[in-house]
Each structure stands twice: as structure tokens, then as C-alpha cells.
Amino acid sequence: MSAYLFVHFKEKRTPDGEQVYFGISRDGYKWETVNDAQPVLWSYYGDKGVRDLSINQTQDGRYIILATDLSLSYGMLNQYHNSWTEISEHGSKKLVMWESTDLIHWSSQQMISIEGANDFGVMWAPDVVYDSQNNDYIVNWSSSTMQDNYGPKAIYYSRTSDFKTFSKAQLLYRKSDSEVIDSAMYEEDGWYYLFVKSGANPETIILLRSQQSTGPFERVSNFDDGMNRIQRGKYEAPTAVRVEDQWLLFLDYYGTGAEGQGYVPFIGKTLSAGKFVRSDQSFSFPYGFKHGTILKISDADFDRLKAYHKKPSEY
Template sequence: MIEPEGHGYLLVHFVEDPHGHAEKIFLSISEGDDPLRWRRLNSGAPILESTLGTTGVRDPHLLRRHDGNGFHIIATDARIWTGEATIDWDRLSRHGSRNLVVWDSPDLVHWSEPRLVEVAPVEAGMAWAPEAHHDAESGDYLVYWSSKLFADESHTGDSHSRILVNRTRDFVTFTPARVFLDQGVEVIDLTIHVEADDDPHPGRVHRFAKDNSPDGRRIFEEVADSFFGEWRPVATRIGSQIADGIEAPLVFRHHHERRWYLWVDSYELEPQGYRALTTTDLGSGHWTQIDLDLPARTKHGTVLPLTRTEYEAVAAAF
């Protein structure tokens, strides 16, 4: 929706640092109302850290409460860089944390202490890359993430990541998880964008995710009339002109015009971090690469459009 009061954008993310500990919560802010020029807040230092669970957080997601009563950050409970020479991704996906780390805030400046919430069932190997949005029909927040599911308690045998979903109203208590997206191949990093009232198809839902299978669809886009509706393919291998090794799509709309931005996180190119694409037709599947001025190694997060009051408060606080 075109927001006359909209001004500036806030990015929550972590930083990839194999030699230190940057698996924490960082904030970057746009330079004024420009969605393509950014600076890291708090003199480049993190604003939040988890001492719970694995003591690391990745893939944070920042969302605004629909009732105007604050904000939440949800993140993967994972510390990958622990001094080991190599990362055993298979072990991490079989015996990782089934928890998410959650923070609450009334104003984006003051944040609660972190808490762990268990969302994935015992047959899950992990709970990675959580995101959420408000479901107007039920009044719940739908929370979704990727998990491998196994048939035995030892989590042996073959499996693949699929997307699970549950519901909450307070980000404290959650319903049992159910499978939302299982296409028989490795799918991770789901993000959802719902068209606004002044968009061509109000309420239409677009989902972007990463097909991680060999020679798969990579970043793909699908569309449906509702979150639990019938999904139709729109595009595959989005951003393949940038690199094959991209993941963690995030999508947001420009405050003042009908233009959308799709960022993809490159782990193949150096320096690692987000690259940007744009379109003026969200349902076309046609995305054009565009320059993005963002500090290097800014990894997997989400962008929150701000009001001018919020922008000024966050910029001043950090």
C-alpha cells in the first residue's frame, strides 16, 4: 500500500564471520527514504544477543503487530561458527535446535530479554529461517520455518527440508506444527508477501523460497489467493544471473510507488551478502538486477518499512 507517512526502511540481519561471533541481531537502516542505500546502526555492533540454547542466532525476522502494539523478532537458534574447521550441515539438520529465539519490543528501540520457544516436533531435525505474518481471517499469526522430518527418534535415514507452519497470538504459546509445503525436494527459506489494498490483486499471496535440490528451481515464486489456497507457479531460478549460490529471499514494497524489491543472499560470491532485484509487476515473474549499497556480509534477514517517527527514533537510539 502507498504509505503517505512512510519514510525509511529497517533491516534486521546477522553477519557472517567465520573467525568471530557475529551470529547476533544487527540492524541496518536506509539512508533516508532510499531503499537501495543502507548503513549499519549501533556503530556496526549488534543490538541483541542470545545466551540461550546454542548461544547464536541466524536468519532473524522482524514483524510489526497488526494491532499496533509493538514488534517481534524471531530467529533461528543456531551457532554455526564455533571454531571447527568445517561445518557439518548434515549433523546440524538432523540434531539441531527445534527452538526459535524470540524478542518483543513496544517501539523498535527497547527490547525484551530473549526467550526460547519450541516449535518443531520431536521428529524434526531443526527449525531454520522462521518468518511470520498476521492472518486476518483467523486473527492468528502464522509462523513458518524449514525442518527435516525423520521416521525414527535417532533421526537416521534420508530426509529433505520442508516448510512447517503453526499459529500463535502472542509468540509465547503456539499450536502444534503441521506440514505446509512439501514438494518432495529440499525447500528452505520461505518468505510471504501479501498484496495490499491498492495493489492489482488485494489479498493475493506470493511466496518465495529456495529449492535446494541438485539442478532444482533455486529461488522460485508461486502465487495463491490465500495462504492455504491452491498455489500456482510464477517463476523459477530467479536471480540466476547473479549466481547459482543464492538463498534467503526477502521481498518488500516501495513506500510511495508500485515497485517491489527482491533481495537474495549470495553465499557463492565474495563478499557474501545481499544482492537486489526489482519489478513493477509482482505477478510477472520478471525481476531485474539493480545496484544495492549495503555493508558487506549482511546476511539473511527481513526489511520492515517504517514511518518517519519510527525512522527518526531508531536512527537516534542506535
């Protein structure tokens, strides 16, 4: 049997929201909190807050959490002067990382530098996929760059085999008629599928695919049919997980105040078919999970996480 771990943050105006939270599920549909709905990890370095979290298990059994180094709670009112432009151009050039071998005990917070990142604005929403053809990992994220005067964001990537050394950043995907953000890549039957949020034409989530992890990518047009049924410009941060014989896709709804935000679920048979149906009634969440990823875990992992409680002195 398998269970599932959702690593995410909360949309709050206080600093405790922009930290690392865990949710767990036996089946991928019914979710519950970990650590009494309090953070599992806290960011003390960089911007002292993390958003847009990803978690992966490496081939040698380690668990890796990567995140955007950004605190709106602290920074928006302070060094960024209530300006998204200042964040996009002058925010952190690093990613935040934690490592673990058991999902309970985590390394100290690490600040990850990637060659070429000094030319970027913020490195938004890191995602990781294992490249089985090259036996390494593709870390991908979205950024604007100084070279084009911080124009429309594109998706960039770096390769790593150990999460200690990273190759120079390279372009993964650029959309000619709009920015793209929030990349999430998955492998199915030898193809690599890349979800991204398109800023326009259309202003919603799109799905791409390639037989190589680094492209070139082509559009999966069938996916557009389902996205045409949801409100434009209100969904971001796609994340998906394979559960038995179907894919569960979650899109982060941000079209309301902070209290009403969170993931909306969809179900589809295969990524190749691209057909996903909104399925709210099949799922339950204890609160609005924000911009994260899901990892398949063991039943023993689930039991340990369900029992996990962190004392205030342990942060």
C-alpha cells in the same frame, strides 16, 4: 513518509557475527548501519548465536524478532563436530524471540517451543506473515523430519494470534523433486506469495502463490525467467518489501568467501507479474547484510535508530 529497517546477521567466523544487527534506510535503496555496526541484541541461551532473522509488527503494535537458534562459531567446532548432518539432525528444536514496543527497548531473549518440533531437525529461517482472513499469524520455517530419516527439507508452519501460544506444526509446502528452504511469504491483492529456495530442478529461488495462506501453492512461472539469468546454487534467503509502487527483492549471495557474501537486489512491479530485474547500481550497503528481513518504519523510528548507541555494559 516511510523508512525501512533491515534486521540481519553477519557472516563471520567469530561469535559476534551470529547476533542481531540493524540496518536502516530512508528509501529502501541506500542503507546505513545502526549502533556503529555492532550487534543490537546478543543471544545468551540455546546455541548462543542466531541466524536467519525475521522482524514483524503485530496488529497491536508490538515488534517481534524471530531467529534460528544456531551458532556455527561455537557449535561447528564443538557439539556438531564439523558436520552439517549433525546440525540438521540434532540441532536446536526451538526458535529465538525478542519483543519490543519501540524498536529500542527489547524483552529478554525467549526460547520458543512449537508442538511437534521434537520430530524435526533444526528449525531453519523462521518467517512470519499476517493472515488477514483469520486474523492471526503464520510462522513458517524449513526442516527435515525424523519420520522420513531426515530426508529433503520441506516448509512447515504454526499459527499464533499472540506469539505466546502456537498451534501444532503442520506441512505448508513440499517440493516433490528436491528440498526447499528459506521461505518468505507476502500478501498482494488477496493472494499469498511464497518465495523459497529450491535445492534442485532448478537450484535457485522459485516463487509460488495461493489464495490461502496455507496453500495449496502453484508456481509463478514468469519468475523463473529472471532466475535463469543468475548463477545456479549460489543464492538463498529471499526477502522482499513493497516500496511505493514496486517491490524490492533481495537474494543472499553465498557463492564466495565470507567477506564477499551478502544481499543482491532486484526490482519488480508486482509479485503477480513475477518479473524482477537485477539492479545493483540502484542500491548501496555498508557491508554484506546476511539473511534477514525488512520492516517499514516511521521517520521518527528511523531517527531514533540512527541515534542509537549501546554501551558494552548494556548487553
